[in-house]
Amino acid sequence: DVTIKRGVDPREIYELESEIGRGKFGTVYRCREKSTDLELAAKFVGVPKKEDRRNVEREVDIMRQLQHPRLIQLYDAFENGKVMCVILELIEGGELFERVIDDDFVLTEKSCTVFMRQICEGVEFIHKQNILHLDMKPENILCLTKTGNRIKIIDFGLARKYDPGKKLQVLFGTPEFVAPEVVNFDQIGFGTDMWSVGVICYVLLSGLSPFMGHTDIETMANVTVAKYDFDDEAFDEISENAKDFIQCVVQIQNETIKNVILKPGLCLPVYSQRMSAEQCLKHVWLHRSERQIPRHPSMDMTKDNLRQFVERWNDHPNSPYVFETASHAILPCIGSGLRLSESLNSLVALSPSPCESLASSPGSDNAFL
Numbered sequence: 001d002v003t004i005k006r007g008v009d010p011r012e013i014y015e016l017e018s019e020i021g022r023g024k025f026g027t028v029y030r031c032r033e034k035s036t037d038l039e040l041a042a043k044f045v046g047v048p049k050k051e052d053r054r055n056v057e058r059e060v061d062i063m064r065q066l067q068h069p070r071l072i073q074l075y076d077a078f079e080n081g082k083v084m085c086v087i088l089e090l091i092e093g094g095e096l097f098e099r100v101i102d103d104d105f106v107l108t109e110k111s112c113t114v115f116m117r118q119i120c121e122g123v124e125f126i127h128k129q130n131i132l133h134l135d136m137k138p139e140n141i142l143c144l145t146k147t148g149n150r151i152k153i154i155d156f157g158l159a160r161k162y163d164p165g166k167k168l169q170v171l172f173g174t175p176e177f178v179a180p181e182v183v184n185f186d187q188i189g190f191g192t193d194m195w196s197v198g199v200i201c202y203v204l205l206s207g208l209s210p211f212m213g214h215t216d217i218e219t220m221a222n223v224t225v226a227k228y229d230f231d232d233e234a235f236d237e238i239s240e241n242a243k244d245f246i247q248c249v250v251q252i253q254n255e256t257i258k259n260v261i262l263k264p265g266l267c268l269p270v271y272s273q274r275m276s277a278e279q280c281l282k283h284v285w286l287h288r289s290e291r292q293i294p295r296h297p298s299m300d301m302t303k304d305n306l307r308q309f310v311e312r313w314n315d316h317p318n319s320p321y322v323f324e325t326a327s328h329a330i331l332p333c334i335g336s337g338l339r340l341s342e343s344l345n346s347l348v349a350l351s352p353s354p355c356e357s358l359a360s361s362p363g364s365d366n367a368f369l
């Protein structure tokens, strides 16, 4: 069981090698444990403030509970002055989307089910531990090796313990993948991750981002009304089962419809809850015994689209936002009769800013009500 070593420099125990990744909060290096020669990854996070430290402590605490083959494994942790370091299992295959756009990779609907199945297995385990990941997006899905098909979910920096009996609201997320209840500052839950899993699936199958607008505000407005379709040519060859799978998770939940779209007293249309990860694994599209997905020759159009998607993300890394509370107070207007353009005009001034200097905010106490 990993306990944080205080006042110890990780370089006494691990030899740092090349940098392998960088996020909003941390820089990740390849490293080697001196005593065993084991190759690992070291994520360094600056913790100038007390709350920054608490955030990393929370991440470590959560990762301790998440021992599963589909999830990145924690190996060691350090606090050394204003820097904390977590030593992680090294994952060498790179990001999933980088992998699937490779010329050598044959992308088919079947291969998408192989990845989606593993993502759901990972999320199922996270949820079974009463934890929400809250930052499910393509760059947090890594391939174990350069040639195999096994994936791992990474980055528990925004994850939270979740008590289904208690109301939990958060003010962060990545606009293209975030669920409407986050944008609306409504109650979140297991379904919040499932929405993002569905959006990842949509992008994987088509290379298109279902809610992307010209601005983040427009993207979030599209999210709040769950405005998406399968009309693009990229979906022509995609099975109905795959589309049904997406629709069963990328849907507005009853509570949000009640609060945001319908006026009091109106009957609710019949919307079931989003599928849980466990239900996803039993869905006909993913179920081992039932799935008989035609092996399409190749999804060339999807691959071209995915290349553009990856290029765009690399140019403008889409790190989590800390939303301004004010924009949450206004966004529900979009669903309640205000013309979208009017709402958007009033939102521009409140556009949430990327959390350049807010490394600590996602975990600060005001991230919760």
Ligand code: ATP
Pocket: 020, 021, 022, 023, 024, 025, 026, 027, 028, 041, 043, 072, 088, 089, 090, 091, 092, 095, 139, 140, 154, 155, 156, 157, 319, 320
């Ligand atoms: P974000 O800005 O998305 O919150 P972060 O600062 O929390 O990111 P991570 O997402 O954990 O940092 O790591 C940044 C990048 O480093 C990842 O996108 C990934 O490419 C790489 N990376 C992280 N952990 C590992 C690992 N264990 N093995 C290999 N690469 C890793």
